[in-house]
Amino acid sequence: MVKGIYIHIPFCLNKCNYCDFLSFKCRESDKKKYVEYLKKEIMLYPQYEYESVYFGGGTPSILDSEDLKEILSLLKIKDKGEVTIEVNPKTVDYDKFKAYKKIGINRVSIGIQSFDEKKLKVLGRMHNSSEGKKAYLEAREAGFKNISLDLMFSLPDQTLEELREDLKELFDLKPEHFSIYSLIWEEGTNFFEKLKRGELKETDNDLEADMYKTIIEEGKKAGYIHYEISNFALPGREAVHNSSYWKNEEYLGIGLGASGYCDGIRYKNQVKFKDYYDNIDNGEKPILESEIVDEEAKEVYKYILGLRLLQLGVIPKGKYIKLCEKLRNLELLEKKDNRYLLTEKGLFIANDVFDEFV
Ligand SMILES: C[S@@+](CC[C@H](N)C(=O)[O-])C[C@H]1O[C@@H](n2cnc3c(N)ncnc32)[C@H](O)[C@@H]1O
């Protein structure tokens, strides 16, 4: 049963130095055309009733609110459903946030990345530290009561002290939710090239582990529940949409390169505009590749996604009971009632733990 819908907006003002998300600089006419096709794609699916809607990118806040309104008008959203938009501080202001509220968006996720001026420059962000904070304060002023901030750590040359400064600024703002990802050096990015040329270097593993530990400790002290590997929330403010991914629930993925999971099939949409538009012109879903998720595969997804939810974990079945017990003996999982959860030790090597289930 489809619960949520993810809508991908593949446009950005500029490409950040570390980012390999599917996004491009664009003209006004590109946006208009794309929105028309998004609406057509939505109409290719049955009318579901959504518990969550997520505009992700790229930079969804690059679109006019009128366009977002037209897209939302096509969707049936449950009463009190979560409607999130990812925003880049450089593309928003008080009026835009007001408009978002008016069209039914009730959660914003702001791409802050860091509050450190120098780090923002290195990352190639268009916004500076005060613009990041300003975006947050304007969202509040416009009436948003559910705000998430996106940060990164393990940045080039970042010290533990600098991370602590970022955390302090973050907790001073008191968002309901925050995500914090360790920098991934993605092939094809400016950062990756600089790494190869020796102009930047990766963070030492021990320092990265210390940083992650600090985030967990300080997050806890500030009142946040560490509910997923990279996600923290005040009680009751866990992200509904993203949590549904980890609960292995079905959702539609709409837009260029979007992934979805619908009627037992996981799929990924076309990644080239021409193919995406051609498919839709032919009345076809613009799917590039898909995988039928049989019962066995569904079980595997259950563990590798479910263990990410640190308080919920998984209830194993069949042969996985033995595997969970083995991982418990290694102190990588712990058992609470009939659920298995990642331990702190497991958390630091989570990907190795997940590999055991594949
Ligand atoms: C689509 S972006 C968020 C919204 C908006 N595009 C922005 O950047 O302001 C999703 C988030 O993924 C994270 N991210 C992107 N590239 C990353 C990388 N190479 N390593 C770690 N995190 C990354 C960033 O925290 C980013 O805010």
Ligand code: SF4
């Ligand atoms: S981090 Fe966000 S703003 Fe920067 S290029 Fe990636 S999607 Fe665009």
